[in-house]
Amino acid sequence: MAVKTTHAVGVDIGGTGIKGGIVDLEQGTLISDRIKVDTPAGARPKDVLAAVKQVLETLGVTEDKMPLGVAFPAIIKNGRTLSAANVSNEWVGFEAEKFFEVGLGRDIHFANDADVAGVAEVRYGAAKGKQGLVLLTTLGTGIGTAMIHNGMLIPNSELGHLQRARHKKDAEAWTAYSAMERDKLTWKKWAKRLQWYYNYLEFLFSPDLFVIGGGVSKHADEFVPLLDLQTPIVPAVHRNNAGIIGAAALAGD
Incomplete structure (x- = not known):
């Protein structure tokens, strides 16, 4: 009989920082310090790999004793990165999962960063127990999304x-949190842009719940009450740890 995995490691690679931690898969919580290092300038594959190794060494999990999940800001299909958001263009069309597995000497589970954040919220956060279609949107430099x-x-x-x-311009150029900062918008003016965006998503997908992720979710009380939607909309629970927790959860599967 297979022994159920209760702990896993998650690493969340971003354009500015690489974060990692050990996760209790039953509770969906970190049971280690959250380790963070800067993403190397240019974010080329070999430099990112070195930074991930540094995170794992600091956590003391370089040996293949726990599942490892890695989240990355790109479209990922069959282990290959098909896009590059705030990282080197060398990642486009790159065999990234194989590259990390060879470089780390272990199997990994490799997934899109917004997708794993969505998994974290469905299993352990704001969308737990919710049936139907959940759309998570991370409002930051751009807009990441997860459909569950x-x-x-x-x-x-x-x-x-x-x-x-x-x-x-596309939606994120006009509606992301970076657009609010760039255009010096008040919460009220930014909420008008969000209203357009979430109405559009409602029209296309008829979701049952919106979850707002990203750092701005901690200010949800400033703009969520200004939105008039048919779909319930709530802030994410795990915020900056969602990528670590979701990556670990998928690796544990």
Whole structure:
């Protein structure tokens, strides 16, 4: 009889930082310190690999004793990165999962960063026990999205790139948190842009729940009450730890 895995390691690779920790898979909580190092300038594959090794060494988990999940800011299909968000263009079309497995000397589970954040919220956070379609949106430099239907992840949704009619820019260029900072918007003015975006998602997908992730979710009380939606919308629970927890959870599977 197989022994159920209760702990796993998650590493969340971002454009500015690489974070990692050991996760209790029953509770969905970190049972180690959250280790963070800067993403190397240029974020080329060999330099990112070295930084991931540093995180694992600091955690003391370089040996293959626990499952390891790695989250990455790209469309990921069959272990290959098909895009590159705030990292080197060398990742486009790159055999990333194999590269990490060879470099780390162990098997890993490799997935999109927004997708794993969605998994964390469905299993352990704001969307736990919710049936139907959950859409998680991370509002940051861009807009990352995760679609989960009855607990099953539909990977690689890129709903931050929905096009705005009669405009040249996509949704995230106009609606992400970075747009609020760039255009010096008040919460009220930013909420008008969010209203357009979430109405669009409602029209296309008829979701049962929106979950707002990203660092701005801690300020949800500033803008969520300004939105008029048919779909319930709530802030994420795990925020900056969601990538670590979700990556570990998928690796534990």
